[in-house]
Amino acid sequence: MGILWTLIIGAVAGWLGSQIFKGGSLGLIGNIIVGIVGGFIGYWLLGSTFGTAVVGQILTGAVGAIVLLAIINLLTRGKV
Template sequence: MGILWTLIIGAIAGWLGSLIFRGYGLGLLGNIIVGIIGGFIGYWLLGSLFGTAIIGQILTGAVGAIILLAIINLVSGRRLD
C-alpha cells in the first residue's frame, strides 16, 4: 500500500508542479517520476516544513518538482512551455 500512496502523491505533486511551472506537463508517467524525485528534493531541502500529512507531502513534492523542472529548464537551455 505504501508504494501505491507514493505513486499517487508523486503524480499529484508532479502535476501540481507542472501547473505552477508555466503549464509544462510530461504526461502521467513523467509527472509521477518528477513528483517522486521532487518529493526527495523537497524533503532534502525543506524537511517536514509543511508537515507529514498527505497535504504536506504533496506540497513538499510540488516544491521539489518545481525545483526539478527549473533545473531541467536550465540544463536543456530551452524553455519548457
C-alpha cells in the same frame, strides 16, 4: 499500499509542480517521476516544514518538483 500512495502523491505533486512552473506537459508517467524525485528534493531542502500529512507531502513534493523542473529547464535551455 505504500507504493500506491507514493505513486498517487508523486503524480499529484508532479502535476501541481508542472502547473505552477508552467513547463511543458510531461504526461502521467513523467509527472509521477518528477513528483517522486521532487519529493526527495523537497524533503532534502525543507524537511517536514509543511508537515507529514498527505497535504504536506504533496506540497513538499510540488516544491521539489518545481526546483527539479527549473533545473531541467536550465539544462535543456527551455525545451521542457
